[in-house]
Amino acid sequence: MNDLMPLTTEQHLLILNALNLTTAFMGGAALLFTLLRSQVASAYRLALSLMAAAVGMASYHYWQLLGGWKAAYVLQGGTYVPTGQPFNDAFRYADWLGTVPLILAALMLVLDIGRRKSASLVARLAGAAVLMIGLGYLGEVQHENLGLRAAWGAASCVPFGYILFVLWSELRGVLRFETPRVRELFTGLRVLLMASWSLHPLVYALPLLGLGGAPAFVLGQVGHSVADVCAKVFYGLMIYAVAREKTLSEEMLLGLEAPREVVRS
Amino acid sequence: MNDLMPLTTEQHLLILNALNLTTAFMGGAALLFTLLRSQVASAYRLALSLMAAAVGMASYHYWQLLGGWKAAYVLQGGTYVPTGQPFNDAFRYADWLGTVPLILAALMLVLDIGRRKSASLVARLAGAAVLMIGLGYLGEVQHENLGLRAAWGAASCVPFGYILFVLWSELRGVLRFETPRVRELFTGLRVLLMASWSLHPLVYALPLLGLGGAPAFVLGQVGHSVADVCAKVFYGLMIYAVAREKTLSEEMLLGLEAPREVVRS
Numbered sequence: 001m002n003d004l005m006p007l008t009t010e011q012h013l014l015i016l017n018a019l020n021l022t023t024a025f026m027g028g029a030a031l032l033f034t035l036l037r038s039q040v041a042s043a044y045r046l047a048l049s050l051m052a053a054a055v056g057m058a059s060y061h062y063w064q065l066l067g068g069w070k071a072a073y074v075l076q077g078g079t080y081v082p083t084g085q086p087f088n089d090a091f092r093y094a095d096w097l098g099t100v101p102l103i104l105a106a107l108m109l110v111l112d113i114g115r116r117k118s119a120s121l122v123a124r125l126a127g128a129a130v131l132m133i134g135l136g137y138l139g140e141v142q143h144e145n146l147g148l149r150a151a152w153g154a155a156s157c158v159p160f161g162y163i164l165f166v167l168w169s170e171l172r173g174v175l176r177f178e179t180p181r182v183r184e185l186f187t188g189l190r191v192l193l194m195a196s197w198s199l200h201p202l203v204y205a206l207p208l209l210g211l212g213g214a215p216a217f218v219l220g221q222v223g224h225s226v227a228d229v230c231a232k233v234f235y236g237l238m239i240y241a242v243a244r245e246k247t248l249s250e251e252m253l254l255g256l257e258a259p260r261e262v263v264r265s
Numbered sequence: 266m267n268d269l270m271p272l273t274t275e276q277h278l279l280i281l282n283a284l285n286l287t288t289a290f291m292g293g294a295a296l297l298f299t300l301l302r303s304q305v306a307s308a309y310r311l312a313l314s315l316m317a318a319a320v321g322m323a324s325y326h327y328w329q330l331l332g333g334w335k336a337a338y339v340l341q342g343g344t345y346v347p348t349g350q351p352f353n354d355a356f357r358y359a360d361w362l363g364t365v366p367l368i369l370a371a372l373m374l375v376l377d378i379g380r381r382k383s384a385s386l387v388a389r390l391a392g393a394a395v396l397m398i399g400l401g402y403l404g405e406v407q408h409e410n411l412g413l414r415a416a417w418g419a420a421s422c423v424p425f426g427y428i429l430f431v432l433w434s435e436l437r438g439v440l441r442f443e444t445p446r447v448r449e450l451f452t453g454l455r456v457l458l459m460a461s462w463s464l465h466p467l468v469y470a471l472p473l474l475g476l477g478g479a480p481a482f483v484l485g486q487v488g489h490s491v492a493d494v495c496a497k498v499f500y501g502l503m504i505y506a507v508a509r510e511k512t513l514s515e516e517m518l519l520g521l522e523a524p525r526e527v528v529r530s
Contacts, residue, residue: 009351010406013353013355013406016353017353017355017356017358017359020326020329020356020359021359021360021362021363023325024322024325024326024359024360024363025322025363027321027322027325028318028319028321028322028325028363028367029318031295031299031317031318031321032314032315032317032318035299035302035310035313035314035317035318036311036314038302038310039307039310039311039314075349075350075351
């Protein structure tokens with residue numbers, strides 16, 4: 001829960017817009033990923049279904065954040081002042097707890113790792129993700145004791161580092177049999193995941209860096225929203241791109257359907 | 266955020282009806298475009314899926330605008346007077362930020378441009394769209410300084426001009442291999458896009474032209490809604506028409522299924 005401060009109409013509106021647009025983005029993506037399932041081979045449909053569920057859950061969470069945001073402020077004499085109703089920013093952690101394991105599982109499912117190895121990787125990555133989010137949450141609720149906030153935050157970075165290690169180091173081998181285009185897309189996916197996830201610890205660290213007040217708060221809320229859209233909607237589109245690419249090259253190998261470019265020429 | 270003024274019951278109802286009808290149109294279109302996917306070849310389903318997501322997001326945003334509109338006024342002695350609750354017209358910009366890149370991508374996807382060229386075009390068009398909407402937003406929130414509003418508005422017209430240039434000039438070549446009917450539909454699509462998008466700068470310019478007061482406000486709200494329905498619902502139907510036309514002619518070429526008209530004659 002944040003200690004809220006008075007905001008200008010522009011600052012209040014910027015956060016309102018960010019929460020509202022993210023709700024819409026996540027909901028639109030839930031429909032889109034559902035519809036895109038038919039465009040990929042059966043083996044990759046679970047990955048897209050998990051992504052649809054993840055963004056559907058995120059849309060609901062952002063809609064709750066939006067409702068909380070509307071209730072937390074009232075316009076008085078041209079300035080938005082807190083009503084005393086809390087704005088539960090910690091809903092974000094609840095969202096991540098549910099959605100992050102899903103988006104990591106989707107990544108494993110579009111690669112052909114083999115069922116046994118894939119299940120073991122998903123279990124380890126999901127475990128690390130739950131630990132990362134739980135430790136971060138313990139620090140997030142520390143508003144007075146900044147030393148404790150820093151300690152929990154640092155602890156939370158350890159499982160994050162483990163996840164990055166698995167994605168970069170352990171998964172190097174499984175890409176050997178993929179086409180150059182799939183390898184390229186997979187590298188893009190890993191970079192997107194690392195970059196968007198890294199925005200959250202940056203926002204988390206703002207109070208530790210002595211950055212407070214309304215501008216830092218607005219930056220933090222908008223930053224979390226942008227990071228979530230990148231880590232779920234754009235990430236999901238890249239999961240689709242990998243699945244579609246592999247579907248097309250498998251169909252070509254099996255001679256089921258000549259790709260359109262060939263038919264035309 | 267608008268400085269709201271008292272409205273007659275007819276004026277208030279006209280805006281209420283426009284927002285409500287647009288919510289329904291967009292939601293109905295989301296269902297329709299979802300259902301129409303099965304009528305087009307696999308290659309064009311992504312385009313229809315993107316259109317379904319775009320109108321779904323727009324329906325949500327209009328539903329939010331509608332709720333804001335209801336909260337912003339109260340009927341007192343036969344006149345609608347502002348309650349002091351803001352009407353966040355800026356939600357429209359948030360909507361466009363999410364949906365305009367999708368509808369531009371849908372247009373590229375129903376043409377057979379080739380994957381690499383298509384990706385480059387979508388990236389450039391989406392980038393220009395984000396710039397156009399962002400610059401417009403900076404001007405939209407200027408209610409006192411009309412010179413600044415005019416300057417941001419003029420800046421916003423530069424990326425709009427670039428988008429029109431790409432659609433008219435760069436895409437001339439790709440239509441060479443299309444049937445006359447597809448070329449005709451594509452011309453219709455471009456004209457519809459240009460005409461409906463142009464309504465927004467006209468509404469934006471009303472305060473600059475010294476047109477204020479309730480009639481200009483009502484005209485602006487209804488104008489934005491009509492433009493959005495044209496640029497998303499009717500535009501999406503034309504995207505479907507192009508996809509369906511190409512699906513039928515490809516099926517005929519491949520001899521998979523004779524089109525019904527031929528069978529009948």
